[in-house]
Amino acid sequence: MARKAGSVGEETAERVRLAALKLFAGKGYAAVSMREIAAGVGLQAGALYNHFPTKQAILADLMVAHMEALIAAWEVESRKFATPVAALEGFVRFHIRYHLSRGDEVFISYMELRNLEPENFVRIEGLRKYYEGFLRKILQAGAASGSFSIADVPVAAMALIAMLTGLNTWFRAGGRLSVDEVEEIYVKMALGSVMPGGIMQGSSDGAARGLTAAGS
Amino acid sequence: MARKAGSVGEETAERVRLAALKLFAGKGYAAVSMREIAAGVGLQAGALYNHFPTKQAILADLMVAHMEALIAAWEVESRKFATPVAALEGFVRFHIRYHLSRGDEVFISYMELRNLEPENFVRIEGLRKYYEGFLRKILQAGAASGSFSIADVPVAAMALIAMLTGLNTWFRAGGRLSVDEVEEIYVKMALGSVMPGGIMQGSSDGAARGLTAAGS
DNA sequence: GTCTATACTCGGATAGAC
DNA sequence: GTCTATCCGAGTATAGAC
Numbered sequence: 001m002a003r004k005a006g007s008v009g010e011e012t013a014e015r016v017r018l019a020a021l022k023l024f025a026g027k028g029y030a031a032v033s034m035r036e037i038a039a040g041v042g043l044q045a046g047a048l049y050n051h052f053p054t055k056q057a058i059l060a061d062l063m064v065a066h067m068e069a070l071i072a073a074w075e076v077e078s079r080k081f082a083t084p085v086a087a088l089e090g091f092v093r094f095h096i097r098y099h100l101s102r103g104d105e106v107f108i109s110y111m112e113l114r115n116l117e118p119e120n121f122v123r124i125e126g127l128r129k130y131y132e133g134f135l136r137k138i139l140q141a142g143a144a145s146g147s148f149s150i151a152d153v154p155v156a157a158m159a160l161i162a163m164l165t166g167l168n169t170w171f172r173a174g175g176r177l178s179v180d181e182v183e184e185i186y187v188k189m190a191l192g193s194v195m196p197g198g199i200m201q202g203s204s205d206g207a208a209r210g211l212t213a214a215g216s
Numbered sequence: 217m218a219r220k221a222g223s224v225g226e227e228t229a230e231r232v233r234l235a236a237l238k239l240f241a242g243k244g245y246a247a248v249s250m251r252e253i254a255a256g257v258g259l260q261a262g263a264l265y266n267h268f269p270t271k272q273a274i275l276a277d278l279m280v281a282h283m284e285a286l287i288a289a290w291e292v293e294s295r296k297f298a299t300p301v302a303a304l305e306g307f308v309r310f311h312i313r314y315h316l317s318r319g320d321e322v323f324i325s326y327m328e329l330r331n332l333e334p335e336n337f338v339r340i341e342g343l344r345k346y347y348e349g350f351l352r353k354i355l356q357a358g359a360a361s362g363s364f365s366i367a368d369v370p371v372a373a374m375a376l377i378a379m380l381t382g383l384n385t386w387f388r389a390g391g392r393l394s395v396d397e398v399e400e401i402y403v404k405m406a407l408g409s410v411m412p413g414g415i416m417q418g419s420s421d422g423a424a425r426g427l428t429a430a431g432s
Numbered sequence: 433g434t435c436t437a438t439a440c441t442c443g444g445a446t447a448g449a450c
Numbered sequence: 451g452t453c454t455a456t457c458c459g460a461g462t463a464t465a466g467a468c
Contacts, residue, residue, distance in 0.1 A: 012451080028330055030246035034444060046446075047452050055444070111327060114244055151401045155393065158386050159379050159405055166378020177371065185367045189375055189409040228433080249461065263434050265463070435468075443460070450453075 013051040015041045020058045025104035029112045060120040066105040067127035084142030092190045095164045096183050149196040229267040231257045236274045241320035245328045276336040282321040283343035300358030308406045311380045312399050365412040
């Protein structure tokens with residue numbers, strides 16, 4: 001936030017962000033000192049204050065940037081999908097890929113909320129709610145059209161988001177399964193959890209299948 | 217761990233655990249001082265060291281106690297269920313109720329792992345894996361019998377656990393929905409995510425429905 | 433078992449020279 | 451913009467009196 005494009009100091013500020021991101025994600029915000037961050041950039045601690053007024057401002061900057069980028073990315077991606085079913089599948093795939101590729105940002109955005117002053121906390125929480133609203137709208141549309149069988153849209157949205165984001169806590173690249181494989185599994189589980197027709201075997205071939213409602 | 221039953225000091229130690237639990241859950245382990253914990257018990261900081269050798273020992277004690285109690289509770293509860301489908305429904309209900317009733321313990325056990333020294337970390341992680349194993353066994357049995365359609369049992373187990381535990385991050389008693397209502401929704405979603413028959417409308421009346429496999 | 437007092441280290445943040 | 455030096459508060463943990 002508030003970056004002066006083209007200025008020399010902005011390059012240093014960006015390196016500060018990167019070093020702080022790694023350290024916060026690895027040890028936790030409270031356990032990281034300004035001296036450590038400075039060392040990661042090759043500076044003395046005092047020099048950090050030319051770029052950020054406080055330690056918490058660095059954290060808030062990282063979180064806001066992450067949430068805004070996430071929202072912007074989905075706003076582009078979401079244009080591809082015409083039906084609620086396609087949109088849900090697209091959301092699952094997008095959320096998984098985006099979050100797995102930004103592990104550090106996701107980690108601090110979910111773990112360090114309580115280290116924010118109220119003003120920053122409210123702002124980040126608002127952005128998060130806004131992002132969750134995308135999924136709620138998809139589920140609402142599908143429930144209205146009969147594609148989904150959902151007892152409570154806000155609850156279903158939170159359940160799905162938690163399931164998807166949970167991937168970040170255990171998935172490691174180079175393990176038994178690839179991202180693509182895990183993504184397919186999650187798509188099936190997510191769709192199965194809200195669709196009256198249940199799990200569709202071999203449903204991973206495209207995003208634009210039309211599904212008519214099938215009551216219980 | 218290592219409690220001397222009946223001793224006078226154990227009462228104080230228990231009060232220390234309680235105060236530390238509340239503080240760790242509220243502000244984060246790293247942000248809580250021994251002075252704060254002592255004040256919560258009505259002691260001076262130095263007196264804490266009569267009961268715990270270090271600050272981290274308090275954290276590890278709380279985590280181990282939580283995980284062992286959780287495992288013991290499920291080992292009792294699990295005897296009630298005869299089929300994989302009933303066991304999965306029972307697990308979902310148990311996990312939700314147990315975790316929502318121990319919000320503080322759950323919170324620190326998931327958030328403060330990185331503040332543990334390797335020895336303690338390995339121990340807690342082992343207990344967590346052991347608990348997750350309960351769900352894996354249920355899913356494996358159901359997949360073998362044809363009740364479930366699961367592409368990968370370990371992945372499905374992690375996805376379900378994340379969905380269930382995620383409840384703790386947003387559910388608040390006294391809100392729009394009761395625990396019972398949310399529990400029903402999660403049961404349907406969890407079963408729907410792994411059952412080829414999909415969501416069963418009105419499936420919340422009991423835990424022992426027999427379900428025969430129904431392929432796609 | 434608890435107290436007071438304190439050793440020792442480290443934290444965030446600032447001032448002023450260059 | 452970065453450096454060195456420093457302020458000042460707070461951290462964990464210990465020592466010894468009671």
